[in-house]
Structure formats: C-alpha cells, structure tokens
Amino acid sequence: MRDFALLYAELDETTSTTRKLNALQQYFRTAAPADAAWAVYFLAGGKPRQAVPTKLLRQFAIEYSGLDDWLFDECYHAVGDLAETIAHILPPPNQPSEIGLADWIELGIAPLRGADPGTVRSALLLYWDQLDTRERFLLTKLIGGGFRVGVSRLLVTRALSAIAGLDSKLIAQRLMGWTDGSVKPTAAGFQQLIAEHTEEEHAQRGGQPYPFFLAHQLDREPEALGDLSRWQVEWKYDGMRAQLVSREGQNWLWSRGEDLITERFPELAVLRLPDGVVIDGEILVWHGGDAPAPFADLQKRMGRKQVSARLLGELPAVMVAYDLLEYEGRDLRTLPQAQRRAMLEQLAATLQVQQGAPQLRLAPVIRADSWEQLAEIRAESRQRGVEGMMLKAADAQYGVGRTKNVGTWWKWKIDPYSIDAVLIYAQAGHGRRASLYTDYTFAVWDETGEGEGGRKLVPFAKAYSGLTDAEIAKVDHAIRRTTIEKFGPVRSVTPSMVFEIGFEGIASSPRHKSGIAVRFPRILRQRQDKTVDQADTLDALKSLLVTP
Amino acid sequence: MTSDMVVVRKEGLYCVPGQFYIDPWRPVERAVITHAHGDHARGGHRHYLAATPGVGVLKSRLGDIHIDGLAYGETVVHNGVTISLHPAGHVLGSAQVRMAYRGEVWVASGDYKVEADSTCTPFEPVRCDTFITESTFGLPIYRWQPQQEVYDDINDWWRANAAQGRASVMQCYSFGKAQRILSGLEADIGPIVCHGAVQTLNTVYRDSGVWLPPTVMVGDVDKEDLKRALVIAPPSAAGSPWVKRFGDFSDAFASGWMQLRGARRRRGVDRGFVLSDHADWPGLMQAITATGAERVIVTHGSIAVLVRWLQQQGLQASGFDTEYGDDEADDAAAGAATDAATDAATDTDAATTEAASAEAVCTDAAPVGARHA
Numbered sequence: 001m002r003d004f005a006l007l008y009a010e011l012d013e014t015t016s017t018t019r020k021l022n023a024l025q026q027y028f029r030t031a032a033p034a035d036a037a038w039a040v041y042f043l044a045g046g047k048p049r050q051a052v053p054t055k056l057l058r059q060f061a062i063e064y065s066g067l068d069d070w071l072f073d074e075c076y077h078a079v080g081d082l083a084e085t086i087a088h089i090l091p092p093p094n095q096p097s098e099i100g101l102a103d104w105i106e107l108g109i110a111p112l113r114g115a116d117p118g119t120v121r122s123a124l125l126l127y128w129d130q131l132d133t134r135e136r137f138l139l140t141k142l143i144g145g146g147f148r149v150g151v152s153r154l155l156v157t158r159a160l161s162a163i164a165g166l167d168s169k170l171i172a173q174r175l176m177g178w179t180d181g182s183v184k185p186t187a188a189g190f191q192q193l194i195a196e197h198t199e200e201e202h203a204q205r206g207g208q209p210y211p212f213f214l215a216h217q218l219d220r221e222p223e224a225l226g227d228l229s230r231w232q233v234e235w236k237y238d239g240m241r242a243q244l245v246s247r248e249g250q251n252w253l254w255s256r257g258e259d260l261i262t263e264r265f266p267e268l269a270v271l272r273l274p275d276g277v278v279i280d281g282e283i284l285v286w287h288g289g290d291a292p293a294p295f296a297d298l299q300k301r302m303g304r305k306q307v308s309a310r311l312l313g314e315l316p317a318v319m320v321a322y323d324l325l326e327y328e329g330r331d332l333r334t335l336p337q338a339q340r341r342a343m344l345e346q347l348a349a350t351l352q353v354q355q356g357a358p359q360l361r362l363a364p365v366i367r368a369d370s371w372e373q374l375a376e377i378r379a380e381s382r383q384r385g386v387e388g389m390m391l392k393a394a395d396a397q398y399g400v401g402r403t404k405n406v407g408t409w410w411k412w413k414i415d416p417y418s419i420d421a422v423l424i425y426a427q428a429g430h431g432r433r434a435s436l437y438t439d440y441t442f443a444v445w446d447e448t449g450e451g452e453g454g455r456k457l458v459p460f461a462k463a464y465s466g467l468t469d470a471e472i473a474k475v476d477h478a479i480r481r482t483t484i485e486k487f488g489p490v491r492s493v494t495p496s497m498v499f500e501i502g503f504e505g506i507a508s509s510p511r512h513k514s515g516i517a518v519r520f521p522r523i524l525r526q527r528q529d530k531t532v533d534q535a536d537t538l539d540a541l542k543s544l545l546v547t548p
Numbered sequence: 549m550t551s552d553m554v555v556v557r558k559e560g561l562y563c564v565p566g567q568f569y570i571d572p573w574r575p576v577e578r579a580v581i582t583h584a585h586g587d588h589a590r591g592g593h594r595h596y597l598a599a600t601p602g603v604g605v606l607k608s609r610l611g612d613i614h615i616d617g618l619a620y621g622e623t624v625v626h627n628g629v630t631i632s633l634h635p636a637g638h639v640l641g642s643a644q645v646r647m648a649y650r651g652e653v654w655v656a657s658g659d660y661k662v663e664a665d666s667t668c669t670p671f672e673p674v675r676c677d678t679f680i681t682e683s684t685f686g687l688p689i690y691r692w693q694p695q696q697e698v699y700d701d702i703n704d705w706w707r708a709n710a711a712q713g714r715a716s717v718m719q720c721y722s723f724g725k726a727q728r729i730l731s732g733l734e735a736d737i738g739p740i741v742c743h744g745a746v747q748t749l750n751t752v753y754r755d756s757g758v759w760l761p762p763t764v765m766v767g768d769v770d771k772e773d774l775k776r777a778l779v780i781a782p783p784s785a786a787g788s789p790w791v792k793r794f795g796d797f798s799d800a801f802a803s804g805w806m807q808l809r810g811a812r813r814r815r816g817v818d819r820g821f822v823l824s825d826h827a828d829w830p831g832l833m834q835a836i837t838a839t840g841a842e843r844v845i846v847t848h849g850s851i852a853v854l855v856r857w858l859q860q861q862g863l864q865a866s867g868f869d870t871e872y873g874d875d876e877a878d879d880a881a882a883g884a885a886t887d888a889a890t891d892a893a894t895d896t897d898a899a900t901t902e903a904a905s906a907e908a909v910c911t912d913a914a915p916v917g918a919r920h921a
Binding site for chain 1: 688690691807853856857
C-alpha cells in the first residue's frame with residue numbers, strides 16, 4: 001500500500017505530464033504484478049462500488065478519533081473530502097503494515113461489503129491503526145468508493161506501453177474491459193497486459209470494443225483547416241457516444257465510459273448485423289421527423305437497466321452510425337476516414353434493404369461548396385436538434401482517445417444559450433476547491449407574482465465552473481460578506497452579483513421550481529456592468545424553449 | 549471580575565488601564581508589537597515597543613520608526629500596567645505580551661508555535677488569568693509532523709532534483725519561514741540561492757546571531773550550478789521573469805495550509821511541504837492549558853470552533869474580531885509591488901531592498917477562503 005500511496009501522492013501533486021509518466025513507469029516496473037494489476041484498474045478509471053456506507057465510515061472515524069460530531073463536521077467542511085478528513089483526524093498508527101495493494105483490496109476491503117456493522121467496525125479500527133495518513137486516505141477512498149486520480153487513461157496506457165516496449169494502441173486495446181468490472185485484475189492479467197504481441201490476440205476479443213477516438217474543440221477559424229474537400233462534415237449530435245459490436249451472433253453495446261449498456265437499449269441489442277462488425281455512433285431518442293428528441297429524453301432511458309415496453313414505445317432509441325471500425329472481423333481503424341465512410345454507407349444500404357432497421361440511421365455527410373456556406377448550414381443546428389458540426393479529416397485514421405497523431409476530429413459547436421442570472425446560494429466546493437464557495441445557484445426574475453409580492457428570484461440552475469481561481473477568490477469573498485443564512489454547507493446571500501450563464505440545452509421540467517431544466521450550465525462571465533434588477537426574467541428564459 | 553483589561557477598538561487590541569495598543573491596525577500613539585509580520589506590525593504609530601531581537605526586523609521593514617526594545621522577561625511599567633514580553637517561537641523576535649494590573653494577569657499571544665526551532669527563541673508558556681490566543685490552525689485536522697521529518701523531505705526533494713539537473717524552487721514567505729527552511733537544509737547538496745527579499749532578512753537574522761547556511765544571490769552562481777540549486781523565493785515571485793530563468797525547475801510551497809490536498813492543488817506546485825510557524829491543534833491545546841488561564845479569548849483563525857471547544861472543556865471562552873491574518877488582500881497588493889520590484893531586479897538584483905519591504909505579509913499564506921468566519 002505504501003508504494004501505491006506514494007505513487008498516488010506523486011500523481012496528485014505534480015501537474016507535469018512527464019513527471020506523472022515517470023512516476024507511473026517507476027511504479028509499474030517495481031510493483032508486484034498483482035498490485036500493479038489493481039493499480040491499473042484504479043488509475044485507468046475503474047470505479048469500485050462502495051464497500052462500506054459513508055455513514056458507518058464517519059461514525060467509526062468519529063469514535064476512533066474521539067471528536068464530537070460537530071467538530072468532525074467542521075473539519076469535514078474545511079477539508080471537503082471525507083476520506084481526507086478521516087486520514088487527518090485519526091491518532092497515529094501503532095502497527096505499520098507491509099501489506100500490498102492487492103491484498104488490501106481482496107482480503108481487506110472485499111469482505112467488508114455487506115458485512116454487519118460490528119465486523120466493519122473492528123476491521124476499520126484495525127486497518128486504520130496500520131496505515132499512515134497517506135495510506136489511510138487511500139484506503140478510506142477505496143472503501144468509500146470515491147477513488148479518483150489526476151491521471152488520464154491515456155497516460156496509464158503510455159506508461160504501460162513504455163515498460164512493455166509495445167505500441168500504445170495495442171495496450172489501449174488490451175485495456176478494454178479492464179475497468180468495467182468484467183475482468184478481475186490479477187497478476188496474470190497484468191502480465192498479459194504487458195506481454196509480447198501474439199497473432200491470435202485479435203480473434204480472442206469476444207465483445208470488446210475499440211478504444212474510442214475523441215474529438216477536439218475547434219480552436220481556430222475553420223478556414224484555417226484549409227481545403228474543405230479534405231474534410232468530412234457531419235452533425236454533432238447531443239446524445240450518448242457508443243460502439244455497437246456484433247460478433248459471434250451477438251450484440252454488445254458499449255458507452256464511451258466503457259460501460260456495457262446492451263441491456264438498456266434492447267432495440268439496438270436485437271439489431272441483426274453481420275458477424276465481425278463494429279459501428280461507432282451516437283445513441284439518441286428519436287420520435288420520427290427530422291430532429292432527434294432533446295437529451296433530457298435520452299436521460300430517461302440511460303438510467304434504466306430494465307426498460308418497460310411502454311418506455312420503449314414512448315422513448316424509442318436509435319443509433320446514428322458515423323464510423324465503421326470493423327468489418328468481416330477485420331480491424332479497419334488504420335484505413336482513411338473516407339474509405340471507412342464508404343464501407344459504412346455500403347453496410348447501411350444493405351441493412352436498410354434487408355430489415356429496414358429504423359433504429360439504425362446513417363449520419364448524413366454535410367456537403368457545401370465553401371466554409372461560408374457551411375457556416376450558414378451550421379446556423380440551422382438548433383432547429384435540427386444538434387450541437388453543431390463535426391469536422392473529420394478525410395484521410396484520418398481512427399485514433400485512440402484524444403489524440404491527433406493519425407488525424408483529427410474537430411468539434412465545431414454552436415455558441416451556447418446564455419442568460420444573465422443572479423447568484424442566490426453558494427456552497428463550498430470539493431477537492432481542489434474545498435473551503436471555497438465555488439458551487440452556485442442562479443436565479444432569474446419571475447414576474448408572474450408582480451402586483452402581489454412583487455417579482456421574485458426563482459432558481460433555475462446550479463453551476464460551478466467557468467471562473468478562474470482569481471475570480472473565484474473574489475466571488476468567495478463577496479459571498480462571505482453578503483451571507484444571509486447558513487444551512488449546513490450552503491449559504492444564502494443577499495443578491496448582488498449577476499453572471500452570464502451559458503448552457504447547451506433547455507427543456508421544460510415539472511420537477512424544477514422554475515419549470516425548466518438546462519443542460520451543462522456554466523458560468524460564462526460575471527456581468528459587473530449589470531445590477532441585480534437588470535438580470536433576465538423567467539419569461540426570457542422560457543422563450544428559449546420554443547424550438548421549431 | 550471588574551472591566552476587561554484588553555478590549556477591541558477600531559484601531560486594534562487596546563489595553564484599557566495601560567492606554568496602549570497591541571498590534572494595532574490603525575495608527576496610534578503607543579503600540580506594542582508582537583512580531584514584524586505585516587498584519588501585526590504596521591507603519592504609522594508614534595511609539596513602538598517590541599522584543600529586543602525583533603527590533604532589527606521591524607526597522608528593516610518599517611524604516612525609521614521610534615522604537616524601544618525590551619529583552620524577553622524584562623518588565624516595564626506603563627500607566628500602572630506591568631508589561632513584559634515572552635518568546636512566542638513564531639519568528640525572530642516574536643513575543644507574547646504579558647500585562648499585569650492590580651493582581652490580574654492577561655497575556656496576548658500574537659502568533660505562536662510551540663515546537664522549538666533554531667531561528668528564534670522557543671515558545672515559553674506564561675501563567676495568566678486571561679489568555680488571548682490566535683487560532684490560525686484551530687481544527688483537529690492540523691497536526692504537524694516533527695519538523696526534522698519535513699526538513700528531510702525537503703532535502704530529499706532537492707537532492708532528487710539536483711540529480712536530474714533541475715533547480716528546486718521553494719516558495720515561502722521571506723520573513724521567518726524562509727530562514728527556518730534554510731536552517732534545515734543540507735548545504736552540501738548544492739548552492740542555495742535566495743531571492744533579494746529573502747536575502748535582506750537573512751542578513752537581519754545573521755546579524756542577530758542566528759546561524760544560517762551560506763546563501764548566494766542568483767547573479768553569483770554559474771548557470772550550470774543553478775541546475776543543482778535550491779532557490780528560496782517569496783510566492784509573489786512565482787511566474788516572474790526572475791523565477792523563469794531557472795528553466796525546467798521543480799517548484800514547492802511550504803506552509804501549514806499545504807496539509808490539505810485542496811490547498812496544495814490550488815497552489816499548482818509540484819510539492820507542498822507542511823511546515824508552519826503557527827501552533828497546530830495539539831499545540832494550541834498545549835499552550836492554552838499551560839497558561840492555566842480560566843478565560844480564553846480567541847482571535848484570527850477558527851474562532852468559532854475553538855471557542856465552542858474550549859467552552860466544552862469548561863473554560864470561559866469568547867472571540868475577538870481582529871484584522872490579523874487577513875493575508876489575502878495584503879498578499880495580492882504586496883505581490884503586485886514585489887513583481888514590479890523583481891522585474892526591475894531581474895538583471896541586477898538592485899531593487900531587492902524595495903522588494904523586501906514591499907512584501908508585507910509573511911504569515912502562512914492562507915489559501916483564499918481557508919479561514920472560517
């Protein structure tokens with residue numbers, strides 16, 4: 001545990017990619033394979049379920065530390081993280097241990113799942129007494145199911161590729177399935193991960209998807225991309241990215257987070273595709289017509305593991321296919337985009353004929369003579385229910401993750417909706433923003449009550465990103481000065497600050513006080529030129545709802 | 549009990565019978581200064597009184613002031629109040645102010661640290677009836693490691709960087725923290741380069757008889773040797789041309805606030821070393837207990853928490869609202885001034901004296917908002 005805790009501390013502390021990479025390589029070279037296997041799982045994004053309820057963790061930590069509840073809560077509010085709070089308040093350990101990560105996970109933590117509180121209590125008190133502050137923090141995070149680390153999967157892949165002397169694309173491929181819980185991290189598994197390449201490997205993949213190729217935000221004028229004919233242009237859908245894998249007469253549907261979601265979309269699970277086909281695309285709810293349903297509708301489907309026939313009827317899901325990664329069992333990813341597109345069109349054509357599959361749609365390619373003309377078409381995005389356009393280099397291979405080395409995908413998104421709103425509640429952040437008021441609730445003026453109690457501020461969105469550290473510091477200061485009341489970690493403030501809030505989508509929602517729900521709200525800037533009275537109204541917000 | 553010996557006025561803490569202020573934040577006639585950090589020692593008072601070892605620092609920071617030094621433990625009577633100053637272990641010359649009047653004793657702690665270090669006279673508990681204590685780190689999450697362990701970590705970090713041909717830039721406040729770190733360095737690892745603001749104070753420390761390892765200004769070191777150097781600079785130098793000359797360096801920040809991951813990550817440095825010149829939670833408890841005081845008044849920091857805790861322990865406790873420890877505004881202002889000064893000093897290091905005096909606040913750099921109301 002000590003080595004992993006040291007690695008974690010190094011990754012957590014430095015912002016330099018090179019140093020993170022060095023630390024990872026150093027760890028993977030020296031760690032026991034079984035420990036390294038679990039480290040790969042956690043670092044690459046594996047999310048273990050919570051083994052012990054937060055309530056018990058808190059209760060036993062309070063007991064062990066001898067603090068009062070209120071004092072523990074004060075500490076927690078200052079730290080902003082339960083595991084870290086616990087790590088700091090416990091007395092120093094008496095029996096330091098040399099137990100490795102794998103044993104901690106398999107023999108220490110696993111048995112706590114579902115155990116009775118008495119067993120959990122004695123185990124926790126014993127464990128905490130064996131670990132120093134850093135190790136306790138990690139162990140408690142792992143037990144509490146909230147482990148996160150500031151390292152990308154790509155970086156883990158690079159580190160493994162360096163120590164194995166293998167291409168990082170191969171490592172990325174082998175890593176598929178590692179973090180979704182379907183593969184148990186073992187010493188043998190780790191050794192396979194870094195073992196030499198074999199010929200049979202490709203055939204043994206089962207339902208594994210390919211690492212997703214991710215797009216970059218367009219950071220320049222599109223004209224700078226040069227000749228438009230060298231770009232394949234598609235709509236950017238606001239749905240759920242997925243790969244549909246068809247092998248051995250069976251379909252697997254994978255989300256970008258590598259979750260297997262086949263069961264959630266039975267209409268896609270039953271699609272009959274030729275064996276050895278992998279399609280990359282976007283899942284959307286589509287009622288018919290030219291535009292997909294808003295993301296809010298898809299959300300109602302995403303959460304459900306069991307889907308009723310009624311829901312299937314009300315919110316039918318489709319997959320909009322935009323890339324073909326495998327055909328007849330052959331990996332197509334190194335072929336140019338244009339060639340993959342041609343094969344995809346051919347496949348779509350055969351499928352339409354064979355079974356008229358409405359749940360599989362081909363993403364249209366948008367054609368224009370010039371960038372200006374393309375920009376005009378892009379202006380229709382909102383009416384079409386899309387977020388803008390995708391610009392894919394016609395000669396691009398299908399890369400791994402957010403890379404640009406074999407070609408690039410650009411997201412050319414439309415500007416977000418925006419509204420000027422008033423900050424009315426604030427809550428302290430977590431992690432890097434602990435002890436700072438960084439999470440805000442914003443309101444607009446509801447004028448319906450005018451004449452009686454006057455117009456009122458009605459909350460419509462929470463947002464916690466978009467400000468720089470310096471701006472946060474100023475807002476934090478203002479919040480402390482204008483606090484009216486504290487409810488636990490939340491403060492209500494005298495309305496005094498107006499912010500321009502951007503968001504990607506808007507839908508009516510009976511569950512919200514304002515009657516609307518917005519998607520991806522974030523702070524665009526503080527409007528110091530506006531007084532609270534000049535903030536926007538609920539009517540202005542609702543007017544954005546009207547989309548043809 | 550009759551009326552309180554010390555109260556808060558708009559100018560600062562005021563000793564009523566003695567008619568003088570302690571660390572006032574507005575100009576007054578008579579000020580007793582606990583230590584020379586900017587939030588405690590401000591300019592503009594007519595008469596200053598401070599512990600003798602702190603006089604040099606005060607003069608170097610506040611310029612030509614009318615100041616009397618009082619040796620630790622010696623007494624002086626003012627309007628019937630017997631005043632004596634006792635080591636607070638915070639920085640060079642830091643003192644607790646003991647006031648005795650008609651058989652009653654009050655002590656104002658200023659800032660203090662209970663673990664002894666070699667750069668200043670160790671903290672000395674003083675028996676009293678009422679103890680006015682700081683509470684910068686007044687939460688049980690703050691427990692310091694023994695300082696030697698932190699020094700070892702710093703030396704290990706420096707050694708590892710030096711081995712890779714990379715300078716180690718330590719950001720810390722130039723008065724107190726910088727010298728304490730210097731005192732723990734293993735000087736054989738490489739050259740120790742100090743920013744002008746730090747070097748100025750090093751001189752004051754050395755003049756007071758504090759041993760510090762040899763330090764040099766950046767212009768005195770070969771470019772090649774800079775790659776093995778440990779560089780001590782104020783936080784305001786971060787991102788400045790002065791610091792950029794070290795190329796691919798590793799940076800670190802030393803402060804008690806570095807105990808928390810969030811604060812460390814906000815700093816955005818490679819390493820955060822937990823080293824504070826303030827008492828941690830056990831230190832506060834130890835100090836308060838040792839005074840034997842039945843009444844405790846809590847100032848700057850976690851006032852509400854400490855007051856409630858002490859009340860639970862059966863003490864009479866309350867809070868004083870002061871303007872100490874408000875590093876945020878001062879730090880920003882001082883930072884801007886220092887940046888300008890360091891820019892000017894980039895080539896010649898000529899403007900270092902201005903840089904030193906511009907950097908006003910030298911307590912642990914509070915991450916913005918880390919303090920609880």
